[in-house]
Amino acid sequence: MNSISTIPDADAAEAPHFGAVRTAFQQYESQTRAAGEPDWLASLRRRQLTRFLAAGYPTRRDEDWRHTSLDAVVSMPFALASSAGPDGRIVQLLEGSAFSSVSGQRLVFVNGHLIPELSRAVRSSDGVYVAGFASAVQEKSEILRARLTADSEDGSDGSLGALNLAFAREGAVVIVPANTVLDEPIVLVFVSFPQTAGERTHVRNVIMTGPNSRATVIEHYIGLGTESAVTSSVTELHAGQGAVFEHLKLQDESNSVFHLATLRARLESSSKVSCHSFALGSRLSRQNVLATLAGEGIEAVFNGLYLGDADRLIDHYLSVDHAAAGCASHEFFNGVLDDKATGVFYGRIRVRQHAQKTDAKQTNKNLLLSDDAAVHTRPQLEIYADDVKCTHGATIGQLDPEGLFYLRSRGLPVATARRMLIHAFAGEIIERVWCGAARDVLNRLVWDRVERTRHVSASEQ
């Protein structure tokens, strides 16, 4: 272990709850070392833990976390989730889950452990690599070492990203070789089924698509049970030159789960990438989308829909960095908030000085269905180039009364009219999904959720 960096001892100023984090790390490290994890990863994990211990959890004093408090996460016990195995309830949940009908390769994780019996991965002749993180760090050691080291050492994923890598047990590693076209989406299903309060799951996904390849990856987070838990997920995406790639995330976790996630994307020149975030579940969710448009001629779409009811908080934090000229990035986020739900949207587009001819557009539209629902929205442009086309806008409103009256005047009940308008509002986002099978699934799922929305039948009078 000589080559591995050391973790500084706790000083008097360290928060007392970090003791549990340190203990968990020691135990976890002995497991991973026993399992033969490479030195570089052990060392990287230690550096990440050190980074986390130094920075701590983000607090509301951080500008980027002003509306989202992690107090409940901090005060929860810190215990790493153990696998719940292919339990009958999990099998049933998977069978009825949103993308169960979508064919193609599939990896299933339960509490952050890969469950091969429930997965469907094939070593195909086209050289596409789909495997769990734990085996990938052995099989693709050099590639992952370079990728993870570069990605985590720039620190843009914050202390939660550091904590994630320190403990990441599993995740999916997808490597698509150059010029390879994948017709079917790769589906990754993450089930959380906490057995005791405060269980933590750390998932690290790495997706690398080669030049001129085409692929779709779907991440689906679902859950069972009522114990409080924390799902931490970081997906590193690297889209090669000229690659066409679609990333779709559906977060539909149980009400007791705190979901803290980052998608970090590095896009190379002439790539065409769409990233979708559908946030429907969990008690509190934070989705960071940190994208760097690193080469010229990129077309990127960041598209999202959040539906909140009860006292959920759904936070999207986007940072899109136009680091090269002649790229287009469009961000479209729509939110529907009912009951006492809160939506948070922060979107920043940064256009660097040499990123001329940038075409950037950002919209965040919110529909509030009840008096107690709230939304905080902050679209921002930071432009250092002078020849660019950038727009942004945010709206917060109720259903259009004229539209409602029009539908009712044709005989539609008020509840149906409201559902139609809500669904249409959500549909703007769903329509942008390229993968037809996924679009159908999302349309049905969102319609079902809208059916259940409490305030659809509230009278307008």
Added chain:
Amino acid sequence: MQPILEIDQLEAGVQGKQILKGISLKIYPGEMHAIMGPNGSGKSTLASILAGRDGYEIIRGRVLYQGRNLLELSPEDRAREGVFLAFQYPVEIPGVNSAYFLKAALNEVRKYRGMPELDAIEFLALVKEKIKLLDLDEELLKRPVNVGFSGGEKKRNEVLQMAVLEPRLAVLDETDSGLDIDALKIVANGVNCLRKPDNAQLVITHYQRLLDHIVPDKVHVLVDGRIVMSAGKELALELESKGYDWIVREAKRVN
């Protein structure tokens, strides 16, 4: 015979401002009436009140539809009972497919009337037949309601909905405005085809030119919230040649 629509001394306003100052009229089965009048006379207010739009206060009077108090019905119940308003400004509804919307509306109305609902194939056959009447492109059905429609297409789409829903009482609010002469003829032809011995139509218009193509049984002139004159179709021609001024003066003299 019972009138399809009976308006009796209706006074109404919006946000504390009285707009209708005592309107009475009766429309019997098989009749088409026209309401004409200068801008701001209360024509669209009357149309909105008949369709049940929010925000209007009824001060006095009543509106009976086939003998029933129309004003106590919700907009959707009015539609199901057979009242139809062709909007002056049809609303764009992004994301709601036209065919889907119209099928849902028709089935709501059919259900209410105790008729079996139409499936997708039956509905399509019906709507394709009606769409020919309005000379509309079938492709419009695949688009969101009124989104990207030209002004003329929006108005024709209103009459298409009317043709599909087969109302007993149709109120056409300035359906002629913004139409070129060809579109006007198509709309007029559509409205004429939908005239039946057991239904009634109330055509609200500013201009006489629609009445070159559809012939009302009665023309009412609305000025400042009152019907100041009711006569046969020849009144429309007189208004066309003489304008509204003389009748406005006449109305002031009487009051």
